[in-house]
């Protein structure tokens with residue numbers, strides 16, 4: 481069940497009063513050293529969140545006491561106010577919806593992207609298993625996904641909005657991470673992220689982060705600590721599913737893939753974006 485606010489559909493579990501919640505997020509107090517990770521659901525948010533925390537804390541330990549509540553739009557300002565810095569927030573919001581004060585303080589922003597076909601599959605699998613309890617087929621879900629009738633709005637609109645925000649805010653510290661590149665070459669990608677964040681970049685430290693944040697190690701850690709994701713109490717293996725590039729080929733028909741490409745072209749033609757599909 482979705483409610484539309486500010487041109488974006490939000491899930492009804494998000495809050496009783498989404499308009500007020502979005503206003504509260506906009507007015508949230510920010511610190512100069514806050515970091516925001518902006519990602520559409522299933523782009524690899526938790527992976528990047530863990531890496532970023534390790535870099536900022538200078539330790540390749542998992543941050544077991546922290547949970548999903550660090551998602552900006554799901555957390556009350558009372559909880560946020562009590563957090564010990566460095567504070568790394570996740571968010572599925574658009575640039576214009578982020579806390580004004582964090583933006584005026586030039587807080588660092590990490591924007592995570594992933595090829596949208598793998599994201600659609602990942603989200604479908606999550607939605608069928610979690611309390612969202614989606615019961616349709618993948619083809620049914622894909623139709624909703626293409627129409628943007630999913631929580632946090634259309635991936636196509638989200639991507640266009642972020643593309644325009646990055647283009648129009650030249651000079652604002654926004655750093656883009658591409659899931660597939662992080663997967664292919666974690667060492668160099670994490671090292672580049674460390675440079676952006678201004679943390680230490682020595683090889684041994686970076687290697688230990690990459691090891692701790694490999695798919696299997698991160699999954700094991702989340703399972704061990706019973707960290708939960710999203711609405712309801714469901715195990716992390718719904719979120720740590722496969723961690724691969726190209727699984728979409730096991731789900732899309734050729735016709736669905738072609739239609740998807742067409743919608744990407746229609747919506748995002750102006751952006752000249754390239755995604756890594758395999």
Ligand code: A3P
Nearest residue numbers: 522523524525526527602694695720721722723
């Ligand atoms: P799959 O469902 O394709 O496996 P988010 O954190 O934004 O919800 O994204 C979840 C997706 O990121 C899942 O994709 C999950 O497996 C993948 N993921 C999480 N940690 C990963 C890692 N260390 N390496 C590769 N993929 C990872």
